Amino acid sequence: MDFSNNPQTKPFQDPHSFSTPEEAVLQHVDWHLTVDFRRKKITGTGVYHIQHRQADQIIFDIHHLQITHVWLEEEEKETEYTFTEEKPFLGQGLKIPLKPETRKIQIGFETTPGSAALQWLEPSQTAGKTQPFLFTQSQAILARTWLPCQDSPRVRFTYTARVQVPSHLLPLMSAHNHQERNKDGIYFFQMAQPIPSYLLSLAVGDLVFAPLGERCGVYAEPATLEAATYEFAETEQMLAAAEQLYGPYQWGRYDLLILPPSFPFGGMENPKLTFATPTIIAGDRSLTSLVAHELAHSWSGNLVTNATWNDFWLNEGFTVYFERRIMEALHGRDYAQMLHTLGYQELLHTLDELSNTPQDTCLKLHLENRNPDEGLTEIAYEKGNLFLRHLESLVGREKFDAFVHRYFSTFQFQSMDTARFELFLEKELLNENEALTQRLNATAWIHAPGIPAGVAPVKTALFEKVATELEKWVTGTPPQELPTTHWSTHEWLYFLTNLPKNLTLPQMQELDEAFGFTSSKNAEIQAEWLKHAVTQQYKEAFPALETFLVRVGRRKFLLPLYKTLLQTAEGTALAKEIYKKARPNYHSVSTSSLDALLL
Numbered sequence: 001m002d003f004s005n006n007p008q009t010k011p012f013q014d015p016h017s018f019s020t021p022e023e024a025v026l027q028h029v030d031w032h033l034t035v036d037f038r039r040k041k042i043t044g045t046g047v048y049h050i051q052h053r054q055a056d057q058i059i060f061d062i063h064h065l066q067i068t069h070v071w072l073e074e075e076e077k078e079t080e081y082t083f084t085e086e087k088p089f090l091g092q093g094l095k096i097p098l099k100p101e102t103r104k105i106q107i108g109f110e111t112t113p114g115s116a117a118l119q120w121l122e123p124s125q126t127a128g129k130t131q132p133f134l135f136t137q138s139q140a141i142l143a144r145t146w147l148p149c150q151d152s153p154r155v156r157f158t159y160t161a162r163v164q165v166p167s168h169l170l171p172l173m174s175a176h177n178h179q180e181r182n183k184d185g186i187y188f189f190q191m192a193q194p195i196p197s198y199l200l201s202l203a204v205g206d207l208v209f210a211p212l213g214e215r216c217g218v219y220a221e222p223a224t225l226e227a228a229t230y231e232f233a234e235t236e237q238m239l240a241a242a243e244q245l246y247g248p249y250q251w252g253r254y255d256l257l258i259l260p261p262s263f264p265f266g267g268m269e270n271p272k273l274t275f276a277t278p279t280i281i282a283g284d285r286s287l288t289s290l291v292a293h294e295l296a297h298s299w300s301g302n303l304v305t306n307a308t309w310n311d312f313w314l315n316e317g318f319t320v321y322f323e324r325r326i327m328e329a330l331h332g333r334d335y336a337q338m339l340h341t342l343g344y345q346e347l348l349h350t351l352d353e354l355s356n357t358p359q360d361t362c363l364k365l366h367l368e369n370r371n372p373d374e375g376l377t378e379i380a381y382e383k384g385n386l387f388l389r390h391l392e393s394l395v396g397r398e399k400f401d402a403f404v405h406r407y408f409s410t411f412q413f414q415s416m417d418t419a420r421f422e423l424f425l426e427k428e429l430l431n432e433n434e435a436l437t438q439r440l441n442a443t444a445w446i447h448a449p450g451i452p453a454g455v456a457p458v459k460t461a462l463f464e465k466v467a468t469e470l471e472k473w474v475t476g477t478p479p480q481e482l483p484t485t486h487w488s489t490h491e492w493l494y495f496l497t498n499l500p501k502n503l504t505l506p507q508m509q510e511l512d513e514a515f516g517f518t519s520s521k522n523a524e525i526q527a528e529w530l531k532h533a534v535t536q537q538y539k540e541a542f543p544a545l546e547t548f549l550v551r552v553g554r555r556k557f558l559l560p561l562y563k564t565l566l567q568t569a570e571g572t573a574l575a576k577e578i579y580k581k582a583r584p585n586y587h588s589v590s591t592s593s594l595d596a597l598l599l
């Protein structure tokens with residue numbers, strides 16, 4: 001890439017990185033990593049290939065990461081390096097002085113117990129119970145806790161890694177992966193497409209592989225592999241549907257890795273290898289829209305990347321929209337419409353929760369001096385999606401699809417900020433069309449709180465039927481007489497999220513006996529029911545509540561359940577007691593939100 005035309009060098013400061021890529025920028029890294037389960041430590045060296053024009057220094061991000069040496073490659077001896085003052089969330093800048101001819105730097109490093117990206121699991125926390133497990137979660141700004149890097153989403157680089165692990169375990173990365181273990185425990189990885197640092201990932205465990213098609217497959221612990229292979233059988237079809245919509249998949253293979261239940265997210269779109277929670281294995285393929293979501297990120301996010309975490313809605317709004325188009329292609333409009341309605345309900349709930357901080361409900365965020373994880377709300381996802389659907393409804397699907405297709409192909413392997421998106425929208429779709437510009441009202445959607453007036457609430461015929469049945473039950477029809485036999489998970493979720501707020505204990509009991517919610521094998525249904533159980537003090541469900549909270553580390557479930565418990569004194573005592581047992585099973589991404597509430 002010609003440095004002068006490098007879009008990464010457009011001068012502006014990412015508020016969540018110390019790096020100054022307009023002066024000196026990372027292009028490629030060759031890492032050597034050794035994973036030591038006994039000491040719970042990764043030790044490594046990286047040869048960093050950089051580009052600069054007579055810059056006198058390059059700055060990397062680190063946080064709770066120990067630096068053991070720095071060499072300018074042409075000298076092969078230690079060079080002096082310094083650190084900036086440590087800042088909350090951000091860590092420190094590692095400042096390395098450069099010579100005019102410096103093109104490679106070698107950095108030695110070791111992770112520490114504070115390396116927040118890493119979760120080291122004991123064998124008891126895995127499905128197989130016999131081997132330990134390690135996984136990383138780098139988004140948003142945790143890559144810097146396990147590898148020195150320019151930890152800003154506007155910096156892209158390629159990498160290779162030589163990874164040494166105990167020989168009975170298999171390592172996987174966001175790279176070209178091996179499908180089988182070898183004898184010496186040494187593996188070589190390559191990521192030939194430039195990626196931002198938040199997509200760096202590593203998992204090590206007792207993992208096996210099964211193909212799901214020509215380009216897709218699934219990795220899981222042996223105990224989980226069969227269920228995973230059944231659940232995600234439609235992945236290859238999803239990939240074909242996605243390409244049909246918005247152009248070729250650019251990453252070679254698309255595999256899934258099913259992690260132990262402590263994984264803090266539903267999924268993480270690590271390129272070539274989505275990391276996924278096992279809580280989407282429901283036995284009936286009803287929660288696979290999450291796979292469509294992570295797959296869609298191969299375009300929105302991984303290909304066209306939010307320039308800073310203030311532009312997070314560009315990653316997630318597009319991805320939610322795209323996810324539902326994939327589900328529509330596979331299962332029809334009604335199915336996608338159910339997902340939109342459930343998402344819309346969550347958006348209304350979030351708008352209510354954020355009513356005291358309305359600025360956090362704008363699509364474009366201002367997270368300076370805050371942890372970027374605070375921007376991880378339904379606003380980016382569901383308000384972003386709603387805005388794009390509003391745009392689609394005004395210009396028609398054909399024009400809208402052509403616009404999205406062009407957006408991905410024009411800006412592939414680049415970063416995108418909100419202002420640049422607005423310019424592209426103006427040039428490609430609005431074209432000084434005053435009436436359209438006014439009806440779209442993009443400025444209000446992007447820069448003002450809440451949902452602009454005049455947008456019709458999202459409604460679904462299938463859910464209207466559920467609402468009718470719910471009403472019948474409330475007015476005395478026994479639950480067994482409701483025609484629920486063919487209800488999907490989504491209809492059940494609509495039923496549960498719309499139960500009256502003032503249920504009595506006999507009503508709770510009646511529903512539970514009829515439908516077995518407390519012991520549901522579907523994590524979404526069970527978690528939704530458990531919220532009601534807490535609110536109504538339905539104690540029959542409390543043992544299941546404790547088991548769920550101790551086993552599952554997915555933030556989406558933990559936060560609402562604990563917050564509901566904290567609404568009463570009795571619930572608070574129970575929440576604290578459960579949290580003590582459950583906390584060792586949670587990733588730092590979850591504990592960093594929960595500690596403030598529960599310790």
Ligand SMILES: [Zn+2]
Pocket residue numbers: 293297315316319
């Ligand atoms: Zn996403």
